[in-house]
Amino acid sequence: MALARTLAKIVPLLRSLLTFVFGFGALITHEGCSSRACTLVSCDDGANVTIKTRDGTWLPGKYTLTLSTDRTIVTCEASFPEGLVGPNGTLGSLACDDAAVVVTVFPETICQTIPNGTSCTPVPDHFEIRTRLAGTPPSIDVAVERDDRELMHANQRLHYEEAAPNGRECGPICRGASAAFTLTEP
Numbered sequence: 431m432a433l434a435r436t437l438a439k440i441v442p443l444l445r446s447l448l449t450f451v452f453g454f455g456a457l458i459t460h461e462g463c464s465s466r467a468c469t470l471v472s473c474d475d476g477a478n479v480t481i482k483t484r485d486g487t488w489l490p491g492k493y494t495l496t497l498s499t500d501r502t503i504v505t506c507e508a509s510f511p512e513g514l515v516g517p518n519g520t521l522g523s524l525a526c527d528d529a530a531v532v533v534t535v536f537p538e539t540i541c542q543t544i545p546n547g548t549s550c551t552p553v554p555d556h557f558e559i560r561t562r563l564a565g566t567p568p569s570i571d572v573a574v575e576r577d578d579r580e581l582m583h584a585n586q587r588l589h590y591e592e593a594a595p596n597g598r599e600c601g602p603i604c605r606g607a608s609a610a611f612t613l614t615e616p
Contacts, residue, residue: 468600477563477588477607479570484612486538486556491576495524495533495559499567504528510535510557521557533561566590572611582613 506524537552588607
């Protein structure tokens, strides 16, 4: 009986003490610490460039691609479409005079949504050229020749969007742009 009276007095005190301790702890945690942990995903500034023909086909020949920005001029060459077979679904790369620039030929694909994601199928004999230029040039100038005959010379102003893969508060914040060019003849 004495134990029951003692517990009857102690239990409300313990409840009050626990409520105070946990309430104060939650207040400290809320005010003093961020509940979000930062990830370490990196990114870099750059501009993606895609070059296609109107119908997706490229006539055989020796192609020269010149990419110009306010800081650099890069020239790349390759004979294709024959003989360009590379790893990971690519059809190979153009040889560029700047080793930091990689220009790759990819098959044009048609994609569809399936129950577990997306399925893409290459379109036979249809290709596109892709590259990524580092930095944030304000514009890009593209010239394409086949067998020393100019097929296209065009310029595009680049519009950048910011990306923060870890959240804006964690950084880094990177800027990216895309430019697409279409040749009127294959």
